[in-house]
Structures are given as structure tokens and as C-alpha cells.
Amino acid sequence: MAARRLGRPVKLVLPRAHTFHAASFRPMTRHRVRLGADRSGRLLAAIHEVDQQASRHDLLPATYTEITSRLYDIRNFRGRQRHVRTDTQTPGYMRAPFEHPAAFALESAVDELAHAAGRDPVELRLANDAGADPVTGKPFSSRHLAACLRRGAELFGWAGRSPDPCSMRAPDGTPVGWGWRPGRTRR
Numbered sequence: 001m002a003a004r005r006l007g008r009p010v011k012l013v014l015p016r017a018h019t020f021h022a023a024s025f026r027p028m029t030r031h032r033v034r035l036g037a038d039r040s041g042r043l044l045a046a047i048h049e050v051d052q053q054a055s056r057h058d059l060l061p062a063t064y065t066e067i068t069s070r071l072y073d074i075r076n077f078r079g080r081q082r083h084v085r086t087d088t089q090t091p092g093y094m095r096a097p098f099e100h101p102a103a104f105a106l107e108s109a110v111d112e113l114a115h116a117a118g119r120d121p122v123e124l125r126l127a128n129d130a131g132a133d134p135v136t137g138k139p140f141s142s143r144h145l146a147a148c149l150r151r152g153a154e155l156f157g158w159a160g161r162s163p164d165p166c167s168m169r170a171p172d173g174t175p176v177g178w179g180w181r182p183g184r185t186r187r
Contacts, residue, residue, distance in 0.1 A: 024089075024090075024091065024092030024093065024094060025088075025089075025091055025092070025094060026091060026092075026093075026094040026095075026101075027052050027053040027054065027060060027091035028052075028053040029050055029051065029052050029053070029064070029101050029102075030050070030051040031048065031049070031050050031064070031101065031102065031105035032047075032048070032049040032050075033046065033047070033048050033049075033068075033105050033106055033108075033109040034046065034047045034109075035109050035110070035113050036076070037113055037117065039117065040117065040119070040127075041113060041114060041117035041119045041124045041127065041128075042127065042128065043072055043073065043074045043113075043128045044074075044075075044076060045074065045075075045076035045077070046068070046074045046076070046077050046078075046106075047077075047078045047079075047080075048064070048065045048068045048069075048077075048078075048079045048080075048102070048105070048106065049079075049080045049081075049082075050062060050064045050065065050079075050080070050081045050082070050102065051082050051084050052064070052081060052082070052083055052084065052091075053083075053084055053086050053088070053091060054083040054084060054085050054086065054090070054091065055085065055086065055087075055088055055089055055090040055091070056085045056086070056087060057090070058090040059083050059090075060090055060091050060092060062081040062082075062083060063081075063098065063099070064079075064081055064099060064101065064102035065079025065080070065081055065102065066079075066099070067099040067102055067103055067106075068102050068103070068105075068106045069134065069135055070130070070133060070134060070135060071103070071106060071130075071145075072110075072125070072128040072129065072130060072134075073128055073129065073130035073131070073134055074128070074134060075134060077134065077135075110124065110125060115165065120163065122149055122150075122153045122158060125145075125149055126146055126149060126150075129145055129146045130143075
């Protein structure tokens with residue numbers, strides 16, 4: 001509008017502190033994931049509870065448990081999402097897909113389950129892959145999760161890793177983390 005009124009281009013530069021009042025941001029979230037599995041690591045049940053930051057006047061839809069209810073073949077799933085109203089502008093979508101924090105929370109719990117069950121994390125995920133949508137029971141139009149896991153493991157050199165937590169080091173002695181670490185319990 002300023003450019004139209006002046007009849008020439010206008011450049012507006014905001015200090016970083018001002019951008020937080022005019023731009024969107026990813027809402028803070030707190031996830032609690034509980035998994036129930038048999039001794040082999042077969043997922044039998046899951047609960048995913050999410051508290052999501054929101055503004056006082058507008059609520060960004062919270063759809064975190066939509067992805068976690070469908071990632072694996074978990075027939076007994078309960079998801080709960082709650083808005084926590086704060087004195088901020090309305091959060092919005094940022095850089096990564098909106099579901100990213102939820103997927104990270106679930107995958108972290110699956111890593112911990114694999115460790116507790118003594119299973120390879122990739123193999124545990126493959127054993128729990130869904131052949132159809134666990135929510136509706138309808139077949140997927142396409143699903144490439146298993147192929148992606150296998151190809152990623154191949155490209156990443158997964159088979160050549162040490163499965164023991166905290167056992168891998170770079171040539172300079174820096175710890176290399178490929179999975180869950182003891183003592184890093186999530187709540």
C-alpha cells in the first residue's frame with residue numbers, strides 16, 4: 001500500500017524483536033506418549049497426549065495425534081489434544097510439517113521400546129508397519145514406509161553400527177548418537 005501511494009518501491013526492515021509480534025511461530029507443545037507392547041515389541045496399545053500453546057483469541061487446530069494414530073499398526077490408540085491459552089499471537093505453521101513434533105515424540109518412544117525389548121529399532125518399526133489405515137481399516141492408496149526404512153538403513157549404514165547405547169565415537173572421540181541414550185527418560 002505504501003508503494004502505491006508513493007509510486008515507487010518501498011523496503012520495510014524490522015528489527016528481529018518486532019518480527020515476533022507480526023509473524024507466526026510454531027506453538028510450544030508437550031507430548032506424553034505411552035506404549036503397550038508384548039515381549040517381542042509388537043505394539044498393542046498407545047496413548048498420545050498433547051498440550052499445545054494457543055493464543056487467547058484464536059485456536060490453531062491441533063491435529064498431532066492424527067499422524068501418530070496412523071504411523072503403526074496400533075489397534076488400541078487414544079489421542080488427546082488440549083489447547084493452553086497464552087498471551088501471544090496465534091501460532092501457525094513453520095518450516096517443517098505441522099505433525100513434526102508429534103512424529104518425533106512417537107518415534108522417540110518407539111526407540112525406547114526397541115531398547116527395552118532388545119530389538120533393532122528399524123526391525124521393530126517394520127514389524128509394526130500397518131497394512132491398512134489403523135483408524136478406518138481402509139487400504140492405503142500408497143504406503144512406502146517400509147521401503148523407506150529399509151533404503152534409509154542401507155544408505156545410512158545402519159547394519160554397521162554398534163547397537164549398544166553410547167558405544168560409538170567419531171575418530172576425534174566425539175560421541176555419535178544413533179538412537180536412544182540411557183538416562184534420557186522422557187516424561
